[in-house]
Amino acid sequence: MASTGSGLLHCQRDAYALExxxxxxxxxxxxxxxxxxYHVTLEDSVLYPEGGGQPWDLGSVNGIDVEKVVKGTGSNKEIVVxxxxxVEVGAEVVCKVDWNRRYDFMQQHTAQHLFSAVADKLFKAETTGWALGAEYVSVDLSTAPSFLTASQIEEIETETNRMIASGSAVNWKIYSKDQIVNHDPTNADSNSPAELNLLRGGPKGAALELDELRMVHIDGLDLNPCGGTHLRGLSEINLLKVMGFEKDAGRGCVRVRFVAGQRALNYFKESLQRESSL
Incomplete structure (x- = not known):
């Protein structure tokens, strides 16, 4: 879910806001x-709507449980819960976020950006799709006409965890279409932001139908258009574990499944419990 600067929701301006x-x-x-x-349209919210591969937040509005959140059809800053x-039209309501769900999504989504960036850096593997599921994250990586091997995926996992330990900062910033299109990485005298050199996929990979674009920046590694909620630093991911992968010859990619953060810790805990019960 790409967003313009003027249309950022509260949850996009501050992913750590709980209320x-x-x-x-x-x-x-x-x-x-x-x-x-009841479909309730709200003007701005801490609740994140479904979009860009990330599921919607849960929580409450004036103490009423939220069942679903989607983007509104009006202004960029409207959502429908x-x-x-x-609830009364025109009234001000208090929205609260289910933090455990939100933080889990922040860990998984930031881990996906990192994993995709590392795959691109090491093997020029393009991320052609991804999904944040209830149990794991899946990422489709293409190095067509060849396919990533098991040893290469292991190398991506190792480098991803090394980057997590480095604790690099993660932040977001708004860039104009002109900044993106006119950026010349070969021009040392350019006044455009240096981090645009990190734009994954280049200008063609950005959603340039928008005049402004929100980009998520992993310091020194990656810049990618995204409207989702993210961590402030890679160290908050804690750990990433690849669970498996499958080659999809029809789509020309390898689908990698992984868990990160608390999901990864739970994965190892459950694995140890199974082993100890044998």
Whole structure:
């Protein structure tokens, strides 16, 4: 979910914000006769809507549990949350984030950026798709016409964990289309930001239909368009473990499955418990 600078949601401006006040723009009951869901449009929110491969946040609005969050069809700063109870249009409501779910997604999503950047750096492997699932993250890596080998994937995993231990900073910044298109990495006298040299995929890889673009920057390694919620530093990922991979000849890629952060720690804990029970 790419976002412009003027349309950033509260959750995109500060991924660590757990609570915030939003104004209710609309409250419409679902048209389905069997549904008691209300679609509530909010003006800005700490709740992240589904988009860009990252699932939506859970939490509450005025104490009412959130079932789903999607991007609004109006301004860039509107979202629609599904609730089981109505709220008053025009009222200000308190939105709270399920932090365990949010932080897990931040760990997995930041780990995906890092893993993809390392794969590109080591083997020019292009990330052609990714998904953040309930159990693991999957990343599709293409080095067509060849395929990544098991030893190469292990090397990517090793370098990714080395980068995690380095604790490099992660941040975001807004860049204009002109900055991206006109950047010349061969011009040492250029006034454009030096980190644009790290833009994965180059200008063609950016969503240049927007006049402004939010980019997530891993210090010294990667710059990539993204509207998701991310950690402040790689050390917060703690650990990444590749669980397996499959070659997809039809799509010309290798799909790698991994877990990071608390998911990786849980994976090792469960593995040890299984071994000790044998």
């Amino acid at each position: 915030g006040v939003s104004k209710v723009v609309a409250c419409i009951r679902s048209e389905s006769p069997d549904s008691s869901t 599904d609730l089981k109870q109505p």
